[in-house]
Amino acid sequence: MSTVAHDETAFVPPVEIEEVELYHPKTWLGKYVFSQDAKVIAIQYSVTAIGIGMVALVLSLVMRLQLGFPDTFSFIAPGAYLQAVTMHGMIMVIYLLTALFLGGFGNYLIPLMVGARDMVFPYVNMVSYWVYLLAVLILVASFFVPGGASGAGWTLYPPQAILAGTPGSDWGIIFMLVSLALFIVGFTMGGLNYVVTVLQARTRGMTLMRMPLTIWGIFMATVLALLAFPALLVSAIMMILDWSLGTSFFMPAIVSLGQQLEYEGGSPILFQHLFWFFGHPEVYIVALPAFGIVSDLISVHARKNIFGYRMMVWAIVAIAALSFVVWAHHMYVSGMNPYFGFFFATTTLIIAIPTALKVYNWVLTLWQGDIHLNVPMLFAIGFVFTFINGGLTGLFLGNVTVDLPLSDTYFVVAHFHMVMAVSPILVVFGAIYHWYPKITGRMLNDTIGKIHFWCTFVGTYAIYYPMHYLGFLGVPRRYFAMGATDFMPDSAQSLNASITVAALFVGVVQLLFIYNLFWSYFKGKKASGNPWNATTLEWQTPDTPPKHGNFGKELPLVYRWAYDYSVPGAKQDFIPQNVPPTSNERS
Amino acid sequence: MTITLLFMAGLMAVVVWWLVRQTIAARPWVAQGQQGATEDFSDSTLHQPVAKLGLYVFLAVVTSLFALFISAYVMRMKLGDWRPLPEPDLLWINTGALILSSIALQWARVSAHQEQADRMRVGLLAGGVFALAFMVGQLLAWQQLVDLGYFVNTNPANAFFYLITGLHGLHLLGGLVAWSRTTIKVFGGMEVADVRLSVELCAIYWHFLLLVWMILFGLMLST
Numbered sequence: 001m002s003t004v005a006h007d008e009t010a011f012v013p014p015v016e017i018e019e020v021e022l023y024h025p026k027t028w029l030g031k032y033v034f035s036q037d038a039k040v041i042a043i044q045y046s047v048t049a050i051g052i053g054m055v056a057l058v059l060s061l062v063m064r065l066q067l068g069f070p071d072t073f074s075f076i077a078p079g080a081y082l083q084a085v086t087m088h089g090m091i092m093v094i095y096l097l098t099a100l101f102l103g104g105f106g107n108y109l110i111p112l113m114v115g116a117r118d119m120v121f122p123y124v125n126m127v128s129y130w131v132y133l134l135a136v137l138i139l140v141a142s143f144f145v146p147g148g149a150s151g152a153g154w155t156l157y158p159p160q161a162i163l164a165g166t167p168g169s170d171w172g173i174i175f176m177l178v179s180l181a182l183f184i185v186g187f188t189m190g191g192l193n194y195v196v197t198v199l200q201a202r203t204r205g206m207t208l209m210r211m212p213l214t215i216w217g218i219f220m221a222t223v224l225a226l227l228a229f230p231a232l233l234v235s236a237i238m239m240i241l242d243w244s245l246g247t248s249f250f251m252p253a254i255v256s257l258g259q260q261l262e263y264e265g266g267s268p269i270l271f272q273h274l275f276w277f278f279g280h281p282e283v284y285i286v287a288l289p290a291f292g293i294v295s296d297l298i299s300v301h302a303r304k305n306i307f308g309y310r311m312m313v314w315a316i317v318a319i320a321a322l323s324f325v326v327w328a329h330h331m332y333v334s335g336m337n338p339y340f341g342f343f344f345a346t347t348t349l350i351i352a353i354p355t356a357l358k359v360y361n362w363v364l365t366l367w368q369g370d371i372h373l374n375v376p377m378l379f380a381i382g383f384v385f386t387f388i389n390g391g392l393t394g395l396f397l398g399n400v401t402v403d404l405p406l407s408d409t410y411f412v413v414a415h416f417h418m419v420m421a422v423s424p425i426l427v428v429f430g431a432i433y434h435w436y437p438k439i440t441g442r443m444l445n446d447t448i449g450k451i452h453f454w455c456t457f458v459g460t461y462a463i464y465y466p467m468h469y470l471g472f473l474g475v476p477r478r479y480f481a482m483g484a485t486d487f488m489p490d491s492a493q494s495l496n497a498s499i500t501v502a503a504l505f506v507g508v509v510q511l512l513f514i515y516n517l518f519w520s521y522f523k524g525k526k527a528s529g530n531p532w533n534a535t536t537l538e539w540q541t542p543d544t545p546p547k548h549g550n551f552g553k554e555l556p557l558v559y560r561w562a563y564d565y566s567v568p569g570a571k572q573d574f575i576p577q578n579v580p581p582t583s584n585e586r587s
Numbered sequence: 588m589t590i591t592l593l594f595m596a597g598l599m600a601v602v603v604w605w606l607v608r609q610t611i612a613a614r615p616w617v618a619q620g621q622q623g624a625t626e627d628f629s630d631s632t633l634h635q636p637v638a639k640l641g642l643y644v645f646l647a648v649v650t651s652l653f654a655l656f657i658s659a660y661v662m663r664m665k666l667g668d669w670r671p672l673p674e675p676d677l678l679w680i681n682t683g684a685l686i687l688s689s690i691a692l693q694w695a696r697v698s699a700h701q702e703q704a705d706r707m708r709v710g711l712l713a714g715g716v717f718a719l720a721f722m723v724g725q726l727l728a729w730q731q732l733v734d735l736g737y738f739v740n741t742n743p744a745n746a747f748f749y750l751i752t753g754l755h756g757l758h759l760l761g762g763l764v765a766w767s768r769t770t771i772k773v774f775g776g777m778e779v780a781d782v783r784l785s786v787e788l789c790a791i792y793w794h795f796l797l798l799v800w801m802i803l804f805g806l807m808l809s810t
Contacts, residue, residue: 120637120641121637121638121641188645188648191648192641192644192645192648195644196637196640196641196644199640200635200637200640201637207609207613207615208606208609208610208613209609209610209613209615210615223602226644226647226648226651227595227598227647227648227651228651230648230651230652230655231591231651231655233652234652234655234656234659237750237754238659238750241739241746241750245739245740245746246740247739247740247743247746248668248740248743248746249659249663249743249746262740264668265666265667265668265669265743266663266666266743267662267663267666270659270662270663273588273662274655274659277588277591277655305616309615309616310610310613310615313610314610317602317603317606320599321599321602321603324592324595324599325592559618559619560617560618560619561615561616561618563616564618575618580618581618581619
């Protein structure tokens, strides 16, 4: 470990990063609506994503009402139930989580955290949002077309997705596919920005290995998304052609409603391969930003440097690379060659190694830390618990022989909701509580925040823990009604009713969060520029909220990594990244 | 999916190799940056104009797209109902046009670097004209096949032919939009130095689409 002498007169090299030519709009419309400022675009992305996410939340409550109290609600028809299942899944995974993590947090945090004035292609960035909005509007429109939205399940498996009998097979499915295609186009525009900004627009001294883990997570997730989304685009285009021109990419010879259709020879399995080639990386597109953000939250609020920073970076890279070779573990029940199954089970279990490494490092960061149980920290610790739970059931399902009997049961629903629904959402909440002061200049209400956390955390466990048990009983997922069976005891229904009550409770509690967002915006406690005493650059801006251009006249110079907390010998328990080394600091 | 996997493995290998080279020796916990530690300020960014890097990243995305189409093609081909269609001879002429288009743009690119404004203009125009000729040729090839009764929905081989050539054409169309913006700038009297990068980006994109076309054409000829 070296010590660097501090000399006040030492020559500081000028910032030689090429200045991004900022477009300064004069009109209100250009400033707040058609804005090219990444921060405004981030807020537009976030508001749209949370808005459509609320729709998906309501859909999930519709499903739960039917499951908990069958034969009670006349407005939930079997078709409507399937449509709710489909739209809930698709919206939550793509239009909420992907858009919020990359479009929302990516846009806000990348330029600020790497010390850039804005994204490198601001205009393309703006178009990215408007294409995303268009995709969302088309998706919403699909509720209102004849036949309603698609009810094919979020995986949209052919042949049933476009055959008569499935809800939305006449128009809903096409609206869905077109909306997805647009989403991918919009995302690609944004994604180019995120990648190139991280590679090219970092301020002086911000080497790759000094970047906060948040940026690493978002960066690798964007790389994954750029490479994986084309698989969804390919399958969407081919399915649109099967539907509209009568090609047989995916459609086998089939008799539908007593009619021999004109399709012949197509392969539904081909669709499954393409879909999951996108679908599995998608899990990590959502998880990697969450990993990154949670690392920073834990480090800041435990006042300790992240344990094993380099390991954390390489784990993110390893997970990203491995995530491309595990897709067929979603297809164990498709009748694949047992050797394939063996291969994919092996790769799936290997990916648990870097993931477990990250979990250990989070826990070891907390170990002997000066833990401040602020609301963001509560959510971060909640994430670690939930992610371990969800991850461990993943080890069950990664094995072919265990997966086969459990695949179509609530065990799978419980697993993926723990690992890629509740976990990332907890991080989203934690991140919003953490960065809200920077975004608005005001703190979110602490008491409401704590109530929100405990109700959400305990509530989601009340929802998903019992589901594992239902899965072991063999209760099938996706069913509108269970009917009378021998293997399901009556208590399963009582359990379903209690899950529904918990789900309604958690759903209503989220209104508290929305209320907090609005209330605090006007009445919240004024925040200082750096309320959490954090080291990263976004907290060192001259203005809060930061103005267009982020850093005033000169870009910051970076002398250290993002994790100098509780450095022995330092005056404060944190040293911002742009503070030069001093002689009495033992590094 | 083997083809896509190989592509992904190659790409990931490059990413991992580059990152390891960037990060393996780093000691991020050491605060440095002033005297005697200037290497920390010799930033590790790639020394490329941002637009060029943006284009390369975009090309990686497009490669992923076409690799997946090729994967799907190969997987679908193995099923029983595949009846290959005869590729019209016109495609050879079209390929020639695309090669000429690429050469012309390369010439424009080199001329732009040598400050030869006139040659650059000629190269740029010729590149666009040949590319348009290619597009028209592709449409004529479609027409020929339709006349012969090879409709899009009669066989998966036909469907893939129209789909893949169509998508390749759409990408070229996008390129032509960028090309026309550049051409307008060039003939609107802009200095060579101001359009050099645009011309270069056009040329790179054209070479890429030529390569993609050759691979697709080879695939279709061989099956």
